[in-house]
Amino acid sequence: MAAGAPRIFVSHLQGVAVFDPAGDQVGRVRDLVVMLRVGQRPPRLLGLVVELATRRRIFLPMTRVTAIQSGQIITTGVLNVRRFEQRPTERLVFGELLDRRVTLTETGEEVTVLDLSVHQLPARREWEIDRVFVRKGRKGGAFRRAKGEALTVEWTAVTGFSLEEQGQGAESLLATFEQLRPADLANVLHHLSSKRRAEVAAALDDDRLADVLEELPEDDQIEILGKLKEERAADVLEAMDPDDAADLLGELPTDEQERLLSLMQPGDAADMRRLMSYEDRTAGGLMTTEPIVLRPDATVADALARVRNRDLSPALAAQIYVCRPPDETPTGKYLGTVHFQRLLREPPPSLVSSIVDTDLQPLDPEAELPAIAGFFATYDMVAAPVVDEAGSLLGAVTVDDVLDHMLPEDWRETEFHLDEEVATDGS
Template identity: 85%
Template sequence: MASGAPRFFVSHISGVAVFDPAGDQVGRVRDLVVILRPGRRPPRLLGLVVELSTRRRIFLPMTRVTAVQSGQVITTGVLNVRRFEQRPTERLVFGELLDRRVTLVDGGEAVTVLDLSVHQLQARREWEIDRVFVRKGKKGGTFRRGKGETLTVEWSAVTGFSLEEDGQGAENLLATFEQLRPADLANVLHHLSPKRRAEVAAALDDDRLADVLEELPEDDQIEILGVLAEERAADVLEAMDPDDAADLLGELPEADKERLLSLMRPADAADMRRLMSYEEHTAGGLMTTEPIILRPDATVADALARIREPDLSPAHAAQVYVCRPPEETPTGKYLGTVHFQRLLRDPPYTLVGSMLDDDLRPLEPDAALPVVAGFFATYDMVAAPVVDEAGSLLGAVTVDDVLDHMLPDDWRETEFHLEEGEVPDGG
């Protein structure tokens, strides 16, 4: 190894950028691959799982890593872009070793693995996991923040890594990925085993799990929902965007769907039933029932306060919809929209009812997907209202809803096409 730190803790390189010698970023570290060895010999670090910008995950052997330093990994400049496939003898550090309960050889006390230290062997191009950072006491807590004594011990001082473990926690795995966007964390979950997926889902709070579920392939969504307690599954569905939750409910057997709907708040269940009454590939099937709705006597200041809400996606915050009461969908008479750029140009005391954009005819709930897509493309829209025959606002369709339904069904599970074989980094 030409340069770089001879030792690092694995948590320190989670998600760090991988660069070629020219300084071009080629991806980010998503996991480490090790092979366990007989007896108490430290595991050998074979390489890194690197996620390219195309979301394809590849294997980067440690022999092609020239440095691990300053929050970055430097490679030799050549990558094999074949998709990573884990072999039976290999173990993933983040996916399988963190949060594991192991036993201290001296005393037989059970401890939880919080982190692992990787060490470069002297005069060799090999790396080993030689130390384990653990916490005594009961399972639970988060990385370096739980109760109980923590200590770092040699790998040979613990046993139990090679055993199957039921109920393995996920707190420390999640801590290594706590800064990930929901779509990236969903990609992490998709590549875990079903057992670890269930454990991670159990450790996520409802809102975070809801955000992640929205980004997962349909099969993964159904699998995760199926392993949750029914009351929690209903809570997570309530936390999801209504259109995404309705799509997921629509894929469940009728008995399961009705049981979950009965556990939801009546208002949320009513929204779900209304959305499921529309054909999937229509404006009604695509829309959310929770756009930002204001009365005409609301001010610009009121509107700006609403679009500043941190949980709103950029598309949902792009404009507000002005309607007569009631302000819950289906609303009173829909009057028009006001784009956020217009809100930024007018004084805070201006009434939104005086600045309406009402030139464009809103979408009808039975408008087919090609019609909706054409509307967005023609008028450069990021969101559009859906209004019924009586003139009531039913919801709003956003551009991400349109893209989700126009892309192939398996688009979340694939990446942009790359030729397999040896190519320069970034090629």
């Protein structure tokens, strides 16, 4: 559902078929998973519980839902088929929120929840519950409920759902810092006690925890990962940028590395093994295996659509790499780079093969950090392709990864600026 699209009542999603991009049905929606917040803030819709044909129920994050339309849900095609397990901070909409007794704030009258509506926030990936469909009157048989007046109210017009301000442990602390950027939340976690840090990490969803882990010092990363169940640890590693996940895996004992790799999706595990085969401070060790790759017959419109992906960092979105098939790294023959600014100057139907920059020399995977930094400084680049001897694109190095490795090892610890009193609250 695109930003600005009309709200959807959750009752219309129960049993709806879920399809992959090829049009094959993968399952049906059995519930929705939300995270309640402190006070009157609307809950976040985290994802869907989908029942596969095998009767296994899995979790589908909303970040992997591309469309909700005409009684069907379309996904990105990437599914984690591990069995769904509800976490302490999560609530099931059908199982826990519907048919619940809540109170109208204005009148103090108790009402029964019949339905909830969700919508996607403008210009953001997040989804929220915004309205509640309720019926007045005492809860009882169908006849008694039918006599009561039904009305739709804003989420803030009722009480009886949200977390209490006190006594909710990590849930309350997590809600307090929900709007922080990953780097700032990492700062908070770094200054918490080990016990408190583990509680908050356990309460974060996989994508959010992955973003935060990438910003933490190495010791904190290892500690947090070690306190997660192995299956969840594998999920979080899959959600991290491949280069950051490979760096973290490389710090673990070999037997633990292998256990986690065996739990990951085969494609993600293969990327991890490939990255871990290079020395840390080389282009191969620094690169991500997920740059934007397009075939020569793709258009400028295709390229701009890929660049608009909200999951991409600004550095990765700054350019695309044109390669012959296959277009997953390692690719077919690397043909050149197209810079974002050049895309903006060309007609949308133009082919990307007609505007490639072939003069920019790619990095060798064995190139060491000083040579990489010199390359970025010389050509004013924010990302650079990494190509092997056979001419295949292996990945791309971004300027943030170069800076991470050029700064002192403890820079994440010494450069934290969040007020110490706030950071340690509740530890």
